[in-house]
Amino acid sequence: MTAEESERYRAPALDKGLDILELLAGVDGGLTQAEISKQLGRSPNEFYRMLDRLVRRGYVTRIEGDRYSLTLKLFGLAQLHAPVRRLISYATPLMRDLAENSKQANQLVVFDRGFAVVVAQQEAPGYWGISIRVGSHIGLFDTGSGHVLLAFRSPEEREMMMAENARLNEKPEISPELFERLDQIRDRGYELMPSAQTQGVFNLSAPVLGPDKRCIAALTVPYIALVNPNGGPDISGTMQMLLKTAQELSELAGAHMQLERP
Incomplete structure (x- = not known):
């Protein structure tokens, strides 16, 4: 697939969700919304709704109030x-x-x-x-x-x-x-x-x-x-x-x- 074709078939929302899951999979103790946005190089506001959906669907959980961590749902x-x-x-x-x-x-x-x-x-x-x-x-x-x-x-x-x-x-x-x-x-x-x-x-x-x-x-x-x-x-x-x-x-x-x- 060429770079042009790859860009044409992008799904930004899906990419954003997968970026979060892959990032959380590599850390212990979870990350705050601000830490997630910093490591992924985006604004914290971009991740608020995505994190909320991942929590509601059971892929991510909130720990210690403001930190996010993977659940065992993917497992x-x-x-x-x-x-x-x-x-x-x-x-x-x-x-x-x-x-x-x-x-x-x-x-x-x-x-x-x-x-x-x-x-x-x-x-x-x-x-x-x-x-x-x-x-x-x-x-x-x-x-x-x-x-x-x-x-x-x-x-x-x-x-x-x-x-x-x-x-x-x-x-x-x-x-x-x-x-x-x-x-x-x-x-x-x-x-x-x-x-x-x-x-x-x-x-x-x-x-x-x-x-x-x-x-x-x-x-x-x-x-x-x-x-x-x-x-x-x-x-x-x-x-x-x-x-x-x-x-x-x-x-x-x-x-x-x-x-x-x-």
């Missing part, structure tokens, strides 16, 4: 495409084996634009089990999957995930003890908690980690105790199966992610 959008499809393809046979051996259902959950989202589900092989539809949004603060997704991220990423959820949820219920619990989950390597939604169910959740040890997904068994003597392992045995499966998926997904890096 979430990217996750929904090829990386997540590949992750599901790796996970499906492992999740199927886990369901057969544990006699329990299980699901794979990722963080996407403020929510924990179910991207894969395996039914229990018997009559009884807890099923959650693929595509369902589940709680970030009151589920095992949500706790694991938060626990195995850096404090900065965790803060951004919570802020993104708060923008979409008018009254997020965050208990004062949550941060202490997240640290405990990270230390022991899993979450085990009574379901906040269904009586008699326990959330068993383990992280699927990338090569950098950041959580890319949560693998969760909604455990129910079966009366049938052939109903499968107890909750402790099921947890060991879950941890083994999550470790296998982490190694598989991590190896492929490393191979795909330039």
